[in-house]
Amino acid sequence: MAEMRTETMTVNMGPQHPSTHGVLRLILELDGExxxxxxxxxxxxxxxxxxxxxxxxxQQVIPLVERMDYxxxxxxxxxxVLSVEKLLxxxxxxxxxxxxxxxxxxxxxxxxLVWLGTHAMEIGAVSMLFYALxxxxxxxxxxxxxxxxRFFPSYFRVGGLRDDLPRGxxxxxxxxxxxxxxxLDEYEGLLTKNDMFRRRxxxxxxxxxEDAFAWGLVGPVSRAAGSDYDVRKxxxxxxxxxxxxxxxxxxxxxxxxxxxxxxxxxxxxxxxxSQAITRISPTGAWACDDTRxxxxxxxxxxxxxxxxxxxxxxxxxxxxxxxxESYVPIEGPRGExxxxxxxxxTNRPWRVKMRPPSFMAIQALPKIIEGGMIADVIAVIGSTDxxxxxxxx
Amino acid sequence: MPGASFExxxxxxxxxxxxxxxxxxxxARALRDTPSLRFNVIIEVTAVDYLPRAPRFEVxxxxxxxxxxxxxxxxxxxxxxxxxxxxxxxxxxxxxPEREVYDMFGIIFANHPDLRRIxxxxxxxxxxxxxxxxxxxxxxxxxxxxxxxxxxxxxxNLERDRVRRQVK
Numbered sequence: 001m002a003e004m005r006t007e008t009m010t011v012n013m014g015p016q017h018p019s020t021h022g023v024l025r026l027i028l029e030l031d032g033e034x035x036x037x038x039x040x041x042x043x044x045x046x047x048x049x050x051x052x053x054x055x056x057x058x059q060q061v062i063p064l065v066e067r068m069d070y071x072x073x074x075x076x077x078x079x080x081v082l083s084v085e086k087l088l089x090x091x092x093x094x095x096x097x098x099x100x101x102x103x104x105x106x107x108x109x110x111x112x113l114v115w116l117g118t119h120a121m122e123i124g125a126v127s128m129l130f131y132a133l134x135x136x137x138x139x140x141x142x143x144x145x146x147x148x149x150r151f152f153p154s155y156f157r158v159g160g161l162r163d164d165l166p167r168g169x170x171x172x173x174x175x176x177x178x179x180x181x182x183x184l185d186e187y188e189g190l191l192t193k194n195d196m197f198r199r200r201x202x203x204x205x206x207x208x209x210e211d212a213f214a215w216g217l218v219g220p221v222s223r224a225a226g227s228d229y230d231v232r233k234x235x236x237x238x239x240x241x242x243x244x245x246x247x248x249x250x251x252x253x254x255x256x257x258x259x260x261x262x263x264x265x266x267x268x269x270x271x272x273x274s275q276a277i278t279r280i281s282p283t284g285a286w287a288c289d290d291t292r293x294x295x296x297x298x299x300x301x302x303x304x305x306x307x308x309x310x311x312x313x314x315x316x317x318x319x320x321x322x323x324x325e326s327y328v329p330i331e332g333p334r335g336e337x338x339x340x341x342x343x344x345x346t347n348r349p350w351r352v353k354m355r356p357p358s359f360m361a362i363q364a365l366p367k368i369i370e371g372g373m374i375a376d377v378i379a380v381i382g383s384t385d386x387x388x389x390x391x392x393x
Numbered sequence: 394m395p396g397a398s399f400e401x402x403x404x405x406x407x408x409x410x411x412x413x414x415x416x417x418x419x420x421a422r423a424l425r426d427t428p429s430l431r432f433n434v435i436i437e438v439t440a441v442d443y444l445p446r447a448p449r450f451e452v453x454x455x456x457x458x459x460x461x462x463x464x465x466x467x468x469x470x471x472x473x474x475x476x477x478x479x480x481x482x483x484x485x486x487x488x489x490p491e492r493e494v495y496d497m498f499g500i501i502f503a504n505h506p507d508l509r510r511i512x513x514x515x516x517x518x519x520x521x522x523x524x525x526x527x528x529x530x531x532x533x534x535x536x537x538x539x540x541x542x543x544x545x546x547x548x549x550n551l552e553r554d555r556v557r558r559q560v561k
Binding site for chain 2: 235
C-alpha cells in the first residue's frame with residue numbers, strides 16, 4: 001500500500017466575511033478540518049480616534065469615543081465622562097447617576113440583542129436575528145427620543161447630561177420593560193433547548209478562568225468560566241451599590257456557557273432598569289452645579305454679566321482639567337471598558353486611551369480555537385462578541 | 394524586593410509606582426505571585442509621550458487583582474531608543490498591547506517574540522501617536538503621491554499646536 005501523503009492547508013478567512021463582525025482577517029492552517037494554527041490580522045478599521053481626540057476640547061471627545069465600540073456607544077462615553085469627572089473632582093446629583101445607570105443598562109441590552117441575533121444567525125438559526133432586532137428597535141427609539149440620535153446619542157456629558165429627560169421617556173421605557181421578559185423567554189425557547197444549537201455550542205471553544213485572566217479577558221468570557229468578577233460589584237461606580245442584582249456566571253467556559261451568561265445578564269439588566277425607572281423623577285437636576293463645566297441657565301445668561309461671560313467661555317474655549325491622569329473602568333457589554341486620560345492642565349486632553357475588550361478577545365482567539373474544528377471558528381468568534389471598531393479604534 | 398528602588402507617583406485613582414526598566418520583569422512576577430498581592434489580570438499596556446520632557450515616554454501598565462479587589466499602575470520611563478523588557482511571559486495577554494505601543498510610539502520591547510506593526514499597515518512610516526507626528530498639516534489632498542512634509546512645515550505645525558495649547 002502506498003504511503004499516504006498529508007500536508008496542511010492554509011486558508012484565508014476574511015477580511016470581508018459576513019461573520020467576522022467587521023473586518024477581521026484570520027489566516028488558518030488546517031490539517032483536514034482541524035485548526036493547527038490561527039493568525040488574526042487586525043487594523044482594517046483603525047481610524048486614529050485616540051490621536052484625533054488629542055486635538056479636540058474635552059467635551060468634543062464624547063462623540064468620538066462613542067464611535068469606537070459602536071454597539072455599546074454609551075458605555076464608551078460613560079467611561080470617558082467618569083474619567084474626566086474624576087480628574088475634575090465632580091460629584092453628580094443622584095438623579096443624574098440613576099439616569100446614567102438606566103441608559104447604560106439599556107445600552108447593554110441593545111448590544112446583547114445584536115450579539116444574540118448575529119451569533120445565532122451565524123450558527124444557523126437565521127430567524128433569531130429578526131426577533132432580536134425587533135426589540136432592539138424599541139431601544140433605538142428610546143435613544144432617539146432622548147437625544148435625537150439612534151446609534152450615537154452623545155447624551156452623557158462631562159458635568160451631567162446634555163439635557164433633561166424628554167416628555168414621554170418614562171412611558172417609552174416602561175412599555176419596553178413590560179414587553180421584554182416575555183420576549184426573552186421567547187428567545188430562550190428558540191435556542192436554549194434547541195438540540196442543533198446545543199450541539200454546535202456545547203464543549204466548543206473552552207477557555208479556563210486562569211487563562212482568561214492571564215489573557216486579559218475580563219467580562220462575560222471570564223464569567224462564563226466561573227469567575228464572578230464584574231466591575232459593577234467589585235468597584236461600584238455611579239449608584240450601582242444601591243441596586244439589587246446578581247452577577248451571572250457559568251462554569252463550563254464554552255460557547256454555550258457564554259450564551260447562558262449573557263442571557264442571564266440581560267435578565268439582571270432588566271431588573272436594574274425596572275428599579276432605576278421608579279427612582280428617576282420625570283423632571284429634576286440633569287447636571288451638577290459646577291460653573292466651571294456646566295453653562296449657566298439661559299435666563300441668567302440674558303440678565304447677568306458673569307453668567308454671560310461664563311457661557312461664552314465654555315462654548316468658545318471649553319474648560320480646563322487639572323493636570324494628572326485617571327483610569328476609570330466600567331462594566332461594558334463586552335467586559336471591562338476603561339478610559340485612561342492624561343491631562344496637562346489645558347482645555348484639550350494630552351492623551352486618551354480606551355481599554356478595548358474586543359482587542360484582548362481577538363488576541364486570545366488562537367488560544368481558544370487552535371485544535372478545534374474549522375466550523376467552530378464562527379461559533380467562537382460570535383461567542384466572544386467582538387466589535388472591530390472597538391478593537392481597531 | 395531586594396536592591397530595587399521604587400518611586401511612588403501622584404494619582405487620583407489608585408496606587409502608581411515607577412519601576413526601573415531593568416527591574417520590570419521581576420517586579421511584575423512578584424506582583425503576580427506574592428500571595429498578598431496576586432495581580433492576575435493584565436488590563437492594558439499603553440504609553441504616553443511627554444515631549445519635550447526627557448526622557449520623553451512613559452510606558453503604563455494597568456494591573457488588576459481579582460482576589461484582592463485591587464488595582465495598580467506601573468510606569469516605566471523610556472527615552473527614544475530605550476529597550477523595555479516584555480512582560481509577555483508573565484501575562485500572555487500583554488503581547489498585543491505591547492505591539493500596539495510599538496506601532497503607535499516606536500518603543501521597542503526586548504525579547505518580544507512577534508514585534509510587528511498591528512494597527513497600521515506593515516509599510517507605514519512613522520509612529521502616529523507621537524506628539525511630533527504631524528496631524529494638523531494643511532495641504533491639498535495628494536491621492537497618488539505619498540505625503541511629503543518639509544522640515545519647516547513640520548516645525549511650523551508643532552509650533553502652531555503649542556500656541557494653541559497655551560490658550561487657557
